[in-house]
Amino acid sequence: MIVHIYLVLIVGAITMILPFLLMLNTSLSDGVDDREYRVIPRYLYDDNQLLRKYMVRKYGHQGLRELTTQAMGRLGGLEFSIASQVPDDRLPDFSDQWNSGVLPTMAGDWEDFLRTLPPELTDVFFNFRWKSGMVSRVADMWQDHLKGKFGGDLRAYNQAYGDSAEHWAGGGSEAALIASVLPPTNSRMRGHAFWEVDTSLQRDWNAFKNTLPPRYLRPFMEDVQYRIFLRKQYRDIGSIRRATGQQVDNLMQIRCPPRLPREEPAAATWTKFLRTDCPVYFFELTGDHDASYRSFLSQRFDGDFHAYRDAAGVDVQSWESLTLPRRWPHGERQWQLWVEFVDKNIPPGDVRLVGPQARFGQFLRDRYSTIEKLNRTYGTTHTQFTDIPSSDAAYDYYDFMDNKSGIRFDFLTVNYRFVWAVIATQGRVLLNTLILIIGTVACHLIIGPMAAYALSRFRLSYTNQVLLFLLATMAFPGEVAMIPNFLLLKELNLLNTYWALILPGAASGYSIFLLKGFFDSLPEELYEAASMDGASELRMFWQITLPMSKPVLAVIALGSFTSAYGSFMWAFLICQDQDMWTLMVFLFQLGQFSPTGVATAALVMAAIPTLLFFIACQKIIMRGIVIPTMK
Secondary structure, eight states, X not given: OHHHXXXXXXXXXXXXXXXXXXXXXXXXXXXXXTTSOOSSOGGGTOHHHHHHHHHHHHHHHHHHHHHHOOSOOTTSOOSOSSGGGSOGGGSOOOHHHHHHTOHHHHHHHHHHHHHHSOGGGEEEOTTOOSSOSSSOHHHHHHHHHHHHHHTTOHHHHHHHHTOOOSBSSOOSSHHHHHXXXXXXXXXXXXXXXXXXXXXXXHHHHHHHHTTSOGGGEEEOOHHHHHHHHHHHHOSSHHHHHHHHOOOOSSGGGOOOOSSOOSSTTHHHHHHHHHHHTSOGGGEEEOSOOHHHHHHHHHHHTTTOHXXXXXXXXXXXXXXXXXXXXXXXXXXXXXXXXXXXXXXXXXXXXXXXXXXXXXXXXXXXXXXXXXXXXXXXXXTOOOSSGGGOOOSHHHHHHHHHHHTXXXXXXXXXXXXXXXXXXXXXXXXXXXXXXXXXXXXXXHHHHHHHHHHHHXXXXXXXXXXXXXXXXXXXXXXXXXXXXXXXXXHHXXXXXXXXXXXXXXXXXXXXXXXXXXXXXXXXXXOHHHHHHHHHTTOOHHHHIIIIIHHHTHHHHHHHHHHHHHHHHTOOHHHHHHOOSGGGOOXXXXXXXXXXXXXXXXXXXXXXXXXXHHHHHHHHHHHHHHHHHHHHHHO
8 A cells, every 4th residue: 555655656746747847858948849848858968969959050940951951842842841850861961071180171271261251242140149049149249349339328329320229139029129239131142233331330240240250150152042043943953953954963962153154054044143143242254345334334424424423433534544343343323333234235154253152262272272182181082173162061060069068058058048138137127026025025924913913812802704804805816806906006106116016915814814823823821921021012922923933924925925926917917117027027028929948948947936935934834843743
């Protein structure tokens, strides 16, 4: 019988502990594995799962699916609907290069190359989060940079850049995140001829971007732009093979030719890409087109050279001294005229693409001189520098292997660090909650004992009626009194105040009833002896009743703490001003837009104060139970 009882208790304990462990696991997860429901997160012991999470963090779910897909669907869709479905064998694998010691050299070359790229050819990985769970690490560094530049004065920042940010770092709601200071994205690759206005904010951002570690830089590769174009134009991989003349197994093997292909239909496909989707920032013109360019501009401005010079802002003296820029010019009006001329008058054969892909090949040529030397260093069999693919995947794998322990620890704590950062920096959440708890517990430990002492010590004729009234307050849920209490507080102009939070729950009928019964059990002889010694009622209450009532007071304090700390609906109803939100209201709002892992981490953190308060009261409660029994 005893064995069966213990087995039942063990099973009951497991049914309580297992859900908590699953919730704890979810709080340590993100969108890749928050639906796995494991007791121990898989990324803690599985390097492939950790790599998958790392790749999602850097490229996002959509980016990882694009990097790892091996086939195109009928409508150009992707094989894997979510990143967690990506098999391990589709993830980057440079273990051989890592073991042979080649990978650090490849990664070092890629880092050095990224530092040579002009800002117009790079963006940053805004998904790359090393510090917080919701805001990009780049955004964190950008905000810290601007705080130092403007001395933390948000108004000075808004005036300098013409922005309307309401705070430096947003959190707690999506609106707060949008209203915070965020870095500008690189708009240059949004289309074929998109002009990005040259503002002081953009210039400062480009200067700041040059100071970032290479892991945050994302070059706009010609191959990637070409694949995006092909995916929009064709419905399956077979059509892409025919259109490009490249016999590949999947879209990710497609290479963008730097020059016009000789054969059809590859030449027609490349020409269409050049005219519609290829960013002009990749263009480098060849051939002699100066005369045609001068004629084009002369016709556009009716032969008025001074009108052209004033409009374009160029420093030339005559039409004859004007030459066609080989790369895109920087002035907006001059840039617009240049793009129009190139699209209408320059044949595709006189355009060469010199984006990051071509620049990387030239960078390696300058560094290694010969392809044989490069192959000996990399352990590869390339035949020419133009065939060498980018080393971004190798760099990702190297960065992962070199920082594996740090990445694992970051995933383990990132949700909790984000929740704490948001709570600690947004408004007066912690202060409001602390005032509510202290005020409620203090009221219950002052009003309840005094009322119960009066009912217990003084034999009033209406004591039973008072106790019946107190019991009646326990018969109805608190929601019944919410509307009357709200209307009363509104009439008293107490909404959005601490009084509105504390006063309606200052007295507890249950606490008074419980204390009255406990005070009745105290020895009457103690009060008689104290009265004979001349002690007043206040002194007997303070020095006799309260010290002997510590266990029941601890129970009441625990209940008051739990009630005040966990109060959501009442606090949300009467304090709609965000500056008066309590922790529970704020966590509710946080959970509305946060990922599952962040919301669960907030719940776990919210449970910690209650646990600590219970542990603090436990000794007092147990002492009141055990010691009288032993006596």
